[in-house]
Amino acid sequence: MIATKTLKLSLKSLKDFAKKRLPDEMLQELDERDECPLDVVHDMCSPDKLGIQLLFIPEEFGGMGGGAFDVYCICEEMARIDLGVATAVLATFLGSDPITVGATPEQKKTWLTRIAEEGLLFAYGATEPEAGSDLGALRTTADPVSQDGRVIGYKINGNKQWISNGGVADAYTVLANTPSGPSWFIVEKGAKGFTHDEPEDKHGIRLSNTAALAFNDVCVDANRLVGGVEGQGLNQAQAVFGYTRLMVAAFGLGAGWAALDRAIPYSTKRIQAGAPLSQKQGYTHKLIVPHVAHLEAARAYIEETAERIDAGEGSLNTEGAIAKYMATEAGNAAAEASIQALGGYGYTHEYMVEKISRDVRITTIYEGTSEIMEMTISRDRWQSHLKTRGQHYHERARELEALHARQRGVGADIAALALHALAEIMEKARVARLTRYQHILLRLGELIAYAECAGSLSRRAALVAEGKLNEKANRRFDATALAALSRIFSREAALKVTQDGLRWVVGAGGISDAEMTGFEASLGLPAIHRAQSGLIADMDYIADVLYGRAAKGRELAA
Numbered sequence: 001m002i003a004t005k006t007l008k009l010s011l012k013s014l015k016d017f018a019k020k021r022l023p024d025e026m027l028q029e030l031d032e033r034d035e036c037p038l039d040v041v042h043d044m045c046s047p048d049k050l051g052i053q054l055l056f057i058p059e060e061f062g063g064m065g066g067g068a069f070d071v072y073c074i075c076e077e078m079a080r081i082d083l084g085v086a087t088a089v090l091a092t093f094l095g096s097d098p099i100t101v102g103a104t105p106e107q108k109k110t111w112l113t114r115i116a117e118e119g120l121l122f123a124y125g126a127t128e129p130e131a132g133s134d135l136g137a138l139r140t141t142a143d144p145v146s147q148d149g150r151v152i153g154y155k156i157n158g159n160k161q162w163i164s165n166g167g168v169a170d171a172y173t174v175l176a177n178t179p180s181g182p183s184w185f186i187v188e189k190g191a192k193g194f195t196h197d198e199p200e201d202k203h204g205i206r207l208s209n210t211a212a213l214a215f216n217d218v219c220v221d222a223n224r225l226v227g228g229v230e231g232q233g234l235n236q237a238q239a240v241f242g243y244t245r246l247m248v249a250a251f252g253l254g255a256g257w258a259a260l261d262r263a264i265p266y267s268t269k270r271i272q273a274g275a276p277l278s279q280k281q282g283y284t285h286k287l288i289v290p291h292v293a294h295l296e297a298a299r300a301y302i303e304e305t306a307e308r309i310d311a312g313e314g315s316l317n318t319e320g321a322i323a324k325y326m327a328t329e330a331g332n333a334a335a336e337a338s339i340q341a342l343g344g345y346g347y348t349h350e351y352m353v354e355k356i357s358r359d360v361r362i363t364t365i366y367e368g369t370s371e372i373m374e375m376t377i378s379r380d381r382w383q384s385h386l387k388t389r390g391q392h393y394h395e396r397a398r399e400l401e402a403l404h405a406r407q408r409g410v411g412a413d414i415a416a417l418a419l420h421a422l423a424e425i426m427e428k429a430r431v432a433r434l435t436r437y438q439h440i441l442l443r444l445g446e447l448i449a450y451a452e453c454a455g456s457l458s459r460r461a462a463l464v465a466e467g468k469l470n471e472k473a474n475r476r477f478d479a480t481a482l483a484a485l486s487r488i489f490s491r492e493a494a495l496k497v498t499q500d501g502l503r504w505v506v507g508a509g510g511i512s513d514a515e516m517t518g519f520e521a522s523l524g525l526p527a528i529h530r531a532q533s534g535l536i537a538d539m540d541y542i543a544d545v546l547y548g549r550a551a552k553g554r555e556l557a558a
């Protein structure tokens, strides 16, 4: 991990760099021309220019050794600038991840040092025409080439699809099947038999080069097998999912806020029906405030997960999936609402929100689609439910009730209601064997993500109130505002868990008429309905905060 001061300096350098090298007009032109600004990407990754890649490389290989929290902050800022350029930089981190987690010491030294010192651009080649979400279906092969009974190299054959930096990278990590299973190989550009297609013509992130790769008898030495042992590829990919999905989560967060930060000032100047749009509750409470609550709930989850990864709790794949799912869905919704918030102007290129909306769309697709995230989340937490005989979420709820006793007004009591209800829904799903319906399994994933993020945001609001927030954390909102945001989000999460949960349980025939009243009571519906009290006042307050109208020193509501 790097020092807070160093992180702040890096963030400032990144902002200054973008201001100079990637002003709006240039981003618009590159987007229209569908062009990757390779010189800018090289300068970002060049150690004698911006050198942003140094943050991700361990110190022993010439980098700065940034941790997950540092990386989240940088990724959010990159996404605020341009998601295509951010993707070009991310591709190097993704491409080098199999090396960071699985390579031999010599391989690490060679490749990570070259990324640090030479600014080598990497690409991460996993997806294939027939293997997207299901990577196990990959067809690219790496056949061992032997001499005197010893494997001296591999011959790679196959195709990769939609590879970021595919046409511009200096080196590629490529997943291919060996006799012992999928394995990562490092292939350098220009290798005989290795070609790439023209860049794809994409909906968004048009500043990122995305290309298909073809391998026809591409020979690599044995030392290009990452880790030197065949069959470790999927494990090596799995080992970093928590971390890499956190980066894409930060992309959703940054892009969502970038859109809102255009809509908010716009609405102070746009006069309709005699007053600025910013003064119209029907506008702010639909198009701005709920998106702020969603983004900040996702941020709270990202920050907790990043802190836990940095504390050595492992790769936290499920938490990475929840963070990615919530932040990227929130980022998409915020960008879409920002187009609406700018009306006809929002629909034109010039105002940038339509570009942000096209760009952020990719974040719910790459590094695992939202549906795959729902499945990952649900399967893992289902096991927790079973292992604890249905107590997992009741226990999480009791922790929040304890937090509420200590710190009232931060939404922990309402988040606890959501978690208790979730535990009841999951138990009913177990008894009626409803997870045999894939749709129910995935919908549970969504409810779990909402309820866990509600808990996270109330914990974050409490940390701010107690002056204990991580000093690197985002401080856009003070304790009072964050508590109001937490209450807004917790109310929504609690209602969603009960309403959607009931819908799917009843919809799948999981409950008889005779059981209905008792089941509804077990969900705590009356308390969840009562907890909606104060919602409009909290939304008014957040609108006032966003537009600089809030009175200072407001107390936390009890």
Ligand SMILES: Cc1cc2nc3c(=O)[nH]c(=O)nc-3n(C[C@H](O)[C@H](O)[C@H](O)COP(=O)(O)OP(=O)(O)OC[C@H]3O[C@@H](n4cnc5c(N)ncnc54)[C@H](O)[C@@H]3O)c2cc1C
Binding pocket: 091, 123, 124, 125, 126, 127, 131, 132, 133, 134, 161, 162, 163, 164, 165, 202, 205, 210, 362, 365, 366, 367, 368, 369, 370, 371, 372
């Ligand atoms: C611009 C761009 C950049 C990319 N960069 C890279 C890169 O650098 N490296 C790389 O390796 N890949 C990259 N990808 C590929 C990306 O990771 C995949 O597109 C993604 O994993 C989804 O795979 P797929 O497109 O084959 O969709 P599919 O897996 O075919 O999914 C199609 C739809 O079906 C759903 N679905 C899939 N499986 C299930 C299931 N079991 N149950 C229910 N629903 C399911 C999905 O959620 C999705 O909605 C990139 C893609 C794009 C578009």
